[in-house]
Amino acid sequence: MTIAKIEKLDRLIEASVSAREAQTGSLLRQSYRRLRRSPMAVTGAVIVGLFVVVAILGPWIAPYDPTAQTWGREVFLNRNIFPGPRAENWFGLDHLGRDMFSRMIVGARQTLLVGVVATLIGFVAGAVIGGVAAAAGTFGGRWGERVEAVLMRTVDVALAIPMLLLALSVAALMGPSLSTVMVAVGVAQIPIFARLLRGSMLAQAHSDYVLAAVSLGVPKGRIVVSHILPNSLGPVIVQATLVLATAIIEAAALSYLGLGNPDPGSAEWGTMLADAQRFLSGAPQLAIYPAVAIIVTALGFTLLGEAMRESLDPRLRSQE
Amino acid sequence: MALLEVEDLRVAFGASTAVDGVSFAVEQGKIVGLVGESGCGKSVTSLAVMGLLPRGRAAKGRKGDQPVQAAAEEVAGGSVKAAVAAPQAVPAGGGRRRGGGADVSGRAVFDGTDLLSLPPAAMRRRRGKDLAMVFQDPLSSLNPVVPIGRQITEVLERHRGLKGDKANKEAASLLDRVGIPDPVRRLKEYPHQLSGGMRQRVLIAIAVACAPRLLIADEPTTALDVTIQAQILELLKDLVDHEGTALLMITHDLGVVAGMCDEVNVLYSGRVVESAPVRELFARPTHPYTVGLLGSIPRLDLPLHEPLTPIRGSIADVIRWKDGCAFAPRCDRVADACVAGEPALVGSAHAHRCVMAEEVA
Amino acid sequence: MSTEDHALQDESPQVPVQRTAEPELPAASADPALLEVEDLKVHFPIRRGVVVERTVGHVRAVDGVSLQVAQGGTYGLVGESGCGKTTFGRAVLRLEEPTGGRVRLGDDEVTSLKGERLRKFRSRMQMVFQDPLGSLNPRHNVDMLLSEPLKVHGVGSKEERRKLAVETLDAVGLPKTVLERFPHEFSGGQRQRLGIARALMLRPDLIVCDEPVSALDVSIQAQVMNLLDELQGEFGLTYLVIAHDLAVVRHLSDRVGVMYLGKLVEEADSESIYEHPRHPYTKALLSAVPQPDPEKEATRERIILKGDLPSPANPPSGCRFRTRCPWAQDICAEQEPEWREAASGHKVACHFDL
């Protein structure tokens, strides 16, 4: 074949390939490309992004000090009637005469902190338990199988206890505080993460590429760390996003039950919701703001998580 | 006139064209083969004829999505998941369309009516009664939670109005006909209790329940062992010989083609590149792709360790038909004429799509 | 020694697994076999029960298989789905724990190796998988895929490993530009080439190929089979090829064993087994393969077997094939046929000479 002909062929192949969808890049990049096209992911990402920005910049963008009872006079005068939204207080005032808008903004940080720390606790502890169980069960021989059985039975038992009950027990042990809420919610998530990672790792452990690694003489520890684990983390990370949503709601629930930060001055959405219940008939807006904020934030994380799950779904990957 | 005449069938998923102008005909009582490698458009062709592709303006086409799976998904509402009888099969522009729709054009004339222009409801009535399909994977084509007897009687009820005992009797005799021993007992069993070969027989029984005039078999034996494959092929041949059914046989196995088919169409990259009566094709393969395929398979009837002459490259090395011959990047005979424009299908009884064929022959 | 010299030398001394001392003799019959398997058994327990698991029986996936593979030869193992081919191949490589029997590779008893010694020994025997994509870690690029085996056996420096990877890629017909690419960016045939390259990295003696071409397109199958052929000469490999396709096995092997329900039923040189099959099962298998020739197809004599494969958990008494054998007699149900030499080098397990 002449050079010219080869070049022409190459050009034509090129044209045909670009006519089809470009299929290059790592799996991660392909997932990202799909993610960007999904309206669900974009909506979720915008909500989460906004939330995080507010949480970080909260104290600087809040118009007033969230603890200052600047308008106390107005509030204490006519009991249980609080000024609603107006020019100087966009969301109105709370029962102690504090600016609700500022409290909402500053509260975002606490809420995010609770959600993230709780999820991290669940993720790390759950992943360690699940990872150890899966690794022991797969490569640990007879003893390993026993270790796995003990770990997973324990997890199963923990999973059978209702989440709120588990969280309440932890809270009861530690006494009410913000860290109680974080630990309680985190602990309640451990079994889910443990199960998920173990299941995901076992599936990978039975795949051909792990068998190939064994047949190449790759040491067991290395197989777990460099082959099984990286390929198992995807679903767990997705789950973490979803758990963040539940963690925020649960943290709010625990605060609402009075297990949160006992300091009345602190701004946190769950606590605010709890405080608002006393004035529900007279000033429902005090409950509506934090409730809506919690729901929207949780929704944002859920949307993002679901979209991530879908974009990582191996069935949707190119099989070329 | 032939029973089924497919003319210039085109199917596109978004920007990618899966079938690019396929024409062939199937006559009553004949077996016509569609052969080609993975991804050349065999399944998409058959699904288009059956009206089982998700229709409508294509959204973003998703490559690698298995159309058969998609079809099974589409009909998942019915107890018989196979396309043979499911009335829910075509959600015209609706349903779960995660993979995006297919743009279908051309004609598929079955007994005087163009199937592609039929409204979905009319197509539904014909599917199962006039034309039926057997898929490659018998397990995923059967509903796992419904006894096979029920899956057969459902079809009998819908298309032939048989009910109760009558339907059961007919179902048992169908199972008997496809060679399942002890059919009455088997009627009560679930798909997972049957072996792969048995399941494929059940699917065939469902497909022939209403004596369709055209049967489409998409790789019916690819998932089976050779000894079981021999049984199934024998059964299909029997049906054609005794019932006069026309059979469109989709396969990648040239051995199966040689033993079964009367006419063969070789597909490459969504087009027929060679079509001929079976003996003619094997005696005088003309298109370099056909020649290459024949040189690629190890054979039991040649001397031991006869070297193979593979085709170089892979199906990813392809150019668009409108730019020239799609096979050119892999062809040994490629010349300037090959990429000078669209090569036409020449000849009638033995047709080929190669500009150099005459020179070589 | 500079890396340049090193690269020129095909048989790198850095590769500990290289046994240059091995005589480069052709597979003479007097040579002791490289691989010897004796009465290998793999039984999988069938467990029932939710809380307390009980063993209610065994799947006899491999139930006493003995065979020898000559140095530099290719042994083809054929049989239908579920007959235990894959399990046998894995047991030979100790990827599945044998229930009984012995495996010897060269002078080493593979079945008695344990722990770190077994891991080290793995460099001498490798495997090529059926599913080329599934057997490659999706997160590792070609460089990582190919250099990992060297790394874990402590072979060479980073540059040397890369050099060896490039050489091996070249041997399997892939350019070195693919080093940074990931498995999903290749076609099916190229992925199988990668799988083969990885198996070659440690320059093993034995490669077990489990259905090496059955997931590939027809035109690609031929490329891979030719490649396996070439590499055998180039690297002095011994193959155990496992496949369900009789034509593929015939093309690749010089000795062929036919397996049925965990046992060998016939074994002979390719020529004699395909020309004069002696076991009814082999005859039936061969007669069931469609030929790509309409003239021969029209006259091909077919032995259509009744029924399906019985369950390996509960094989039939006597001869395991008797439930489907067209020639079965009473004795077949009562007595297990012995594994006998029916002709020179042609072994068969059947009561009759057919």
Ligand SMILES: Nc1ncnc2c1ncn2[C@@H]1O[C@H](COP(=O)(O)OP(=O)(O)OP(=O)(O)O)[C@@H](O)[C@H]1O
């Ligand atoms: N739903 C879909 N969306 C986008 N592309 C599709 C879809 N279904 C099929 N395709 C593409 O159409 C082409 C033809 O596919 P088809 O399934 O007809 O091939 P085939 O010849 O049946 O192959 P095989 O032998 O693997 O079954 C392929 O490139 C495939 O990726």
Ligand SMILES: Nc1ncnc2c1ncn2[C@@H]1O[C@H](COP(=O)(O)OP(=O)(O)OP(=O)(O)O)[C@@H](O)[C@H]1O
């Ligand atoms: N880990 C396992 N546990 C229990 N049974 C098993 C296991 N692996 C295989 N088996 C059983 O052992 C038998 C032999 O399986 P094997 O995979 O070796 O067959 P094969 O000949 O390779 O079949 P195929 O052609 O389908 O790959 C089968 O009945 C299978 O179900």
Ligand code: SF4
């Ligand atoms: S047209 Fe040209 S490139 Fe195409 S098959 Fe014929 S000779 Fe080959």
Ligand code: SF4
């Ligand atoms: S021993 Fe009997 S049953 Fe077995 S193969 Fe021979 S004739 Fe058939």
Ligand SMILES: [Mg+2]
């Ligand atoms: Mg197909």
Ligand SMILES: [Mg+2]
């Ligand atoms: Mg196998």
